[in-house]
Amino acid sequence: MKRAGFAQPWLPMLLLLPQLTIIVIFFYWPALEAVRSSFYLEDPFGFGSSFVGLENYQILLESREYRRVALFTLFFTLCVTFFSLAIALLLAVKADKVLRGATSYKTLLMWVYAIAPPVAGLMGAMLVNHSNGMITHLFGAAGYEFRNGLNYSDTAFTMILVAIWKQIPVNFIFFLSGLQSIPVSLREAAKIDNKSGTSRFWTITFPLLAPTGFFLLITNITYALFDTFGIIDVVIKGEPGNNPLTLVYKVYVDGFRGNDLGGSSAQSVVLMVLVLALTVFQFRLIEKRIHYT
Amino acid sequence: MLARTTLLATATVFCGSVAFAETEITWWHAMGGQLGETVNQIAADFNASQDDVTITPIYKGSYEETLTAGIAAFRAGEQPNILQVFDAGAATVIAAQGATIPVADLLAENGGFDINDYIPGVRYFYADSDGKMIGMPFNSSTPIMYYNTQALEAAGVTAPKTWEEFQSVTAPALKEAGYEPLSQSHLPWIFTENFMSRHNLPFATNNNGYDGLDTQILVNNEAIRDHFTAAKSWIDDGLMGYYGSNWSDNAKPFEEGRTAMWLGSSGSFGGLMQKADFEFSATYLPYWEAVTTEPTQTFIGGASLFAMSGQSNEENAATAAFFNYLTSEEVQYMWHRETGYVPVTQAAYELAQTDGHYDRFPAAKIGVEQLSLASGDNTRGYRMGFYVQIRDVMNREYGRIFSGETSVEDAFNTIETEANELLSRFARTQGAG
Numbered sequence: 238m239k240r241a242g243f244a245q246p247w248l249p250m251l252l253l254l255p256q257l258t259i260i261v262i263f264f265y266w267p268a269l270e271a272v273r274s275s276f277y278l279e280d281p282f283g284f285g286s287s288f289v290g291l292e293n294y295q296i297l298l299e300s301r302e303y304r305r306v307a308l309f310t311l312f313f314t315l316c317v318t319f320f321s322l323a324i325a326l327l328l329a330v331k332a333d334k335v336l337r338g339a340t341s342y343k344t345l346l347m348w349v350y351a352i353a354p355p356v357a358g359l360m361g362a363m364l365v366n367h368s369n370g371m372i373t374h375l376f377g378a379a380g381y382e383f384r385n386g387l388n389y390s391d392t393a394f395t396m397i398l399v400a401i402w403k404q405i406p407v408n409f410i411f412f413l414s415g416l417q418s419i420p421v422s423l424r425e426a427a428k429i430d431n432k433s434g435t436s437r438f439w440t441i442t443f444p445l446l447a448p449t450g451f452f453l454l455i456t457n458i459t460y461a462l463f464d465t466f467g468i469i470d471v472v473i474k475g476e477p478g479n480n481p482l483t484l485v486y487k488v489y490v491d492g493f494r495g496n497d498l499g500g501s502s503a504q505s506v507v508l509m510v511l512v513l514a515l516t517v518f519q520f521r522l523i524e525k526r527i528h529y530t
Numbered sequence: 531m532l533a534r535t536t537l538l539a540t541a542t543v544f545c546g547s548v549a550f551a552e553t554e555i556t557w558w559h560a561m562g563g564q565l566g567e568t569v570n571q572i573a574a575d576f577n578a579s580q581d582d583v584t585i586t587p588i589y590k591g592s593y594e595e596t597l598t599a600g601i602a603a604f605r606a607g608e609q610p611n612i613l614q615v616f617d618a619g620a621a622t623v624i625a626a627q628g629a630t631i632p633v634a635d636l637l638a639e640n641g642g643f644d645i646n647d648y649i650p651g652v653r654y655f656y657a658d659s660d661g662k663m664i665g666m667p668f669n670s671s672t673p674i675m676y677y678n679t680q681a682l683e684a685a686g687v688t689a690p691k692t693w694e695e696f697q698s699v700t701a702p703a704l705k706e707a708g709y710e711p712l713s714q715s716h717l718p719w720i721f722t723e724n725f726m727s728r729h730n731l732p733f734a735t736n737n738n739g740y741d742g743l744d745t746q747i748l749v750n751n752e753a754i755r756d757h758f759t760a761a762k763s764w765i766d767d768g769l770m771g772y773y774g775s776n777w778s779d780n781a782k783p784f785e786e787g788r789t790a791m792w793l794g795s796s797g798s799f800g801g802l803m804q805k806a807d808f809e810f811s812a813t814y815l816p817y818w819e820a821v822t823t824e825p826t827q828t829f830i831g832g833a834s835l836f837a838m839s840g841q842s843n844e845e846n847a848a849t850a851a852f853f854n855y856l857t858s859e860e861v862q863y864m865w866h867r868e869t870g871y872v873p874v875t876q877a878a879y880e881l882a883q884t885d886g887h888y889d890r891f892p893a894a895k896i897g898v899e900q901l902s903l904a905s906g907d908n909t910r911g912y913r914m915g916f917y918v919q920i921r922d923v924m925n926r927e928y929g930r931i932f933s934g935e936t937s938v939e940d941a942f943n944t945i946e947t948e949a950n951e952l953l954s955r956f957a958r959t960q961g962a963g
Contacts (some may be wrong), residue, residue, distance in 0.1 A: 278955070278958055278959055279959060280625075280626065280959045280960060280961075281601050281622055281626070281959070282601055282604055282605065282622075282626040282628075282629045283604075283605045284626060284628060284629075285959075285960075285961055286959075287958070287961070302926075302948075367773060367779065368782070368783075368786075385774075386773070386774035386775075386776065386779065387772065387773065387774050387929065387932070387933060388933055389933065389935070474774075474776045474779075475592065475594075476774070476775040476776050476925065477775075477922050477925070477926065478774060478775030478776075478922075478925045478926060478929050479775070479925065479926045479927075479928075479929025479930050479933065479935075480929075490922070491919070493598050494594045494598065494918060494919075494922075495916060495918050495919040495922070496597075496598065496601060496622060496916070496918070497916065497919065497955070500955075
C-alpha cells in the first residue's frame, strides 16, 4: 500500500502553524509560567521574587489543610461521578422505552443542561437557606437540623447534590444516543434468548454501552474536579470558612484571594499532573480493553 | 421623549469632548448596594462641583476581589488612580512601597496636609511605622452592638456593658422573652482583632506588626481562649446564634427581629435604618471585667483609599483634588449621615454635632465615641501580611470550635502556628526574614 505524504516537508508544518500558535500561546506558555512560578516566592505586586526550589511543594505535602481538601476532592469526585452516571443511565434506559410524548419527556430532562453552574449553585443555596430553604424544611420535618455553611457535611451534601443534578442531563443525552445506536436486531435476538429484562440489560445492553460510559466517566471526573467551581463558590458564598473545598477552589483561594502566587502555582501544577495522569490512564489502560464497534 | 434624551446624550458627549483640559481619573471600590449608590452620588457631586476633573467610580466586587483586581492591574500597568483597600489587605499594599503614593505626600504637594485634622481613632491605622499616613481612611467603621429596643424592654433588661452582664443577666432574660439574645457578623474582626484592642491586649509582636516584618501573632492568649469557650457555651445554651462566616447570614435574624442584639459595623447603620421595621439603638462593644476594668477604644475597620503610583502629575493632582473634596466637612458629614461610617475629620464630626444629627439618631454617635475612648499601647491597629489568609484560618478554626469538631485549645494552637507560617512567608516575599 502506498503511503500518502507531502512532497515538501514544510507544507504540513505551515498548515499546522495556526493551530500550534494558539496552543503555544494559550496553553503551553501559561502552563510553563505556572511551573516556573511554583519554584518562586513572589511579592504580590511583582516587585521581587526569590527562588525557593521545591519549598512550595513541600509546604503542600506537609499541610494538614491541603490533605483535608485533597481527601474531600476525592470523595466529592467519586460521589458526583458515580451518582450522576448511575441516575442518568437509569433515566436514559427508561426514556428509551417511552412511547408516547417521548420528545417532550427527553427535552424536559435535558433542560437543566442549559443552566450555568453559578445559577445552579444559587438555586442550591436557596434550597438550603437557613430560614426558608425547602431542603432545610424537609430535613427539619425529619427531625434533623440542616445547617448549610456551618456543618461541614451538610455543606458537602449541598455541593454534591447540586453538582450531580447539573451533570445528569449531559450524561442522559449521551447514554440515550448510545442506547439508540444499539441495533434493534440485536435486542430482538436477546429477547428470544432471555426473557428477564434486568439480565438482558447487564449482559447485552450494558457492555454495548461501555464506550459511551467510559467516555462519560472521564468527562465526569474532569467535570467534578474543575467545572464545579461556580457551584462551590455560590454555595459557600465566597467565604472558605469551615467549608469543604475542592483542590481547584483552593488554588483560587490562595492565589486570587490570598495573593500567594508561588503556593497557588504549586497547587495548579499538582492539578496539571493529575490531569496528565488521568489522560494517560484513559488512553493507555482503559481504551485498549474497551471494545468499540 | 426618546429623541430628546438621545439629543441630550449626544450634546453631553459633545460638550465632554470640547472640554479637552479635563483630567479623567478612575476609582475602584468595593461598595455594593446602598453604599455603592452613595459612592456614585459623591462622585457625581464632585464632577458637578468643578470642571477640571472627572472621576469614574467602578465597583469591583468584594473587598478581596477589589484588592486582587488592583494588584493584577498594577502588574499589567493598568492600575486605577484610586484603589479602595480594606483593613486586612492594608499590610500587603503598604509593604509594596513603590505601588502607592503616600497620601500625606500627595496632599502636602497639592494644597497641604495635617494629620491632626483627622479624628484620633483613624489617624494611624493606615500609616507607616513613622506615623506617616499612607492610605486615606475612607469608610471607617468599628464594631458596635446594635439592639432591638422593644426586645430589651420586653425582657426588662438594658444593653449589657460587660460580657459578664450579658452572660448572667441580659441573655437569659432575652431567651426567656422568646428572643435569640445575640449574633455577630465577623469573628476575626469583632471577636479577635477588636477583642484585643478593647482589652488593650497585644495582638502581634513588633508593636502589633507596625515596626517590622519579622512579626509573630499573639492571638493565643488566655483571655481570648476563655472568650471562645464562653461563646461556644452560649451557642450550646441558645444564648447566641452563629450562622457561618458570611456577614449577612448573621445580620438577617436581627433585621427580621428574631435576634435581640447584633454585633455589626457602625457602618451598618444606614442599611439597618432601611431594613429594620423596629426601633433599634446601639452601644459599645462589651468587654470582660475579668480581663480589664479599664476597657479601651477599638480599631477602625472598613477600608481606605490608596493613590496608585505610575500616573501622570496631572492625574495625581486630580486625585489629590478629589481627596480634598472627599475630606471636606460637608462631604464627610453626608457620607456619615447616609451610611453610618464615622466622619474621618474633626471638622465633620463637629458639623454633625452642631447640626443635631446625634440628637435625632443617638446610635449614629456610638462608633465615633467608641473610637475616641481611652487609647492604650495596643489600640492603634495592626499590620500583618497575608492577613486575608490568616482571617480565613481563623474563620475555619472558629467554625470548627462551634461545630464541636475541635477544642478551643487546639483551634488557637492551629491558628497561631498557621498564622506565624504565613507571616514569615510574607516577610520573605518582601525580601526580609
